[in-house]
Amino acid sequence: MVVADLVDHYIQTELSDEADWHSHATRIAYSQFLKRWIRPHWGCVGIRDVRTVAVERWLKQLCRVDGERLADATKAKIRNLISVLFNHAIRYEWLEQGRNPITLVRHSAQRKWTPEILEPHEIQNLLLQLSSCFRLMVLLDVTTGLRRSELLALKWSDADFSSLELNVVRSIYLRMIGNCKTEASRKPVPLDAHVAADLWLWKEVSKYSKFDDWIFASPHTQGRLPYWPAILLLKIIQPAALRAGIKKRVGWHTFRHSYSSLLVANGENVKVVQELMRHASSRFTLDVYAQARKREKRHAQQRVVQMIIPENFDDVVPEISLEGARNDAE
Structure with missing residues (x-):
């Protein structure tokens, strides 16, 4: 069995209108990933011949139509979908248990930018x-x-x-x-x-x-x-x-x-x-x-500092000075 056969079976059983495992939006997104990225490159490869390192290299070089590198988060979704495909093969006993080559594929899912939040x-x-x-x-x-x-x-x-x-x-x-x-x-x-x-x-x-x-x-x-x-x-x-x-x-x-x-x-x-x-x-x-807002992070930090340095702490310790730093260094 080649990957294209596996893709076809997965679409038929898991992404059809009769299947209710996924929302309509998820079914569309999965179908687009399978047809745009996975099937064209891996379709002719036997499911037993897909190798972990080869998948890692392929993910790294994926680009959009305009030549820009595909976002890491999108690559992570593609990687996860390939893993789902191989789990599908294991479920139907076309592969042995534990034979998912995507399990060890390493890839960062780091976003290009932190999502904005409004105050x-x-x-x-x-x-x-x-x-x-x-x-x-x-x-x-x-x-x-x-x-x-x-x-x-x-x-x-x-x-x-x-x-x-x-x-x-x-x-x-x-x-x-x-x-x-x-x-x-x-x-x-x-x-x-x-x-x-x-x-x-x-x-x-x-x-x-x-x-x-x-x-x-x-x-x-x-x-x-x-x-x-x-x-x-x-x-x-x-x-x-x-x-x-x-x-x-x-x-x-x-x-x-x-x-x-x-x-x-x-x-x-x-x-x-x-x-x-x-x-x-x-x-x-x-x-x-959930993102911590700047004010909350600063207040949280200040509470720790106040535990370590009480209000009268400056009256007890000597002031920081350049001369003192030189003497200690010497």
Whole structure:
């Protein structure tokens, strides 16, 4: 069996519309990686002939169409998908247990840049620059941490105003409706009373307020579909961020990163943050999403310094001087 046969079988059994293991977005991303990167290079190679070092070398030289090196994070996703492919072969007993050659492939998943997070005052300024449902859209996103595919897939039937919860039951990607990203994602999200009140006000004035209507239905499609996220970002949110004086790179995931980082900065329990972010692992929450803000890092450092150097410490020890340094050195 060659890798191309393995790819075909994996697509047929794991990425078809009948398979419900992955969200629609994940199925599209996996299919693109398989067809764009993995199959063209490895398709004719026997599954027993793939070698660890050869995969490492191949990953290092991967480039985009414009000649730029592929981002390490993208290469890491490709590496993980190849590993999934070989686990698929082991599952169907085309390879022996423990014969996954990708297990020992080394590759950095370091990002090209640290994801941006917005400070509370920046979020406030951004909200002031937005109007109508767009302000509510960003407010809801930055106070729930919903993924963009989940935010725009919300229907009025998902909003439980009596219990102040949002039921996350679907996602939308490239206008295709599918499951949420993971099982952990399909959990209710708490809704703050203030945000719920704004949501109710939007329901009162929206043309599309029926039980099965999209909360953020696009008037351009007469409510049949929600707004297109890329256009919202390009024409509404990013220009508003510039008007608000925000120089950071603002994307949909900025709101999710900001939400998790603010939760951590507030000293919330790690398990609570994990549940609110709807992650399967708290380690993933802290490693990927939560960033310590500069102020919190400085205050944390100052608390340690204050433990070591009490207020009257300077009265006890001699002052630092260049002469003293010379004498000690001699």
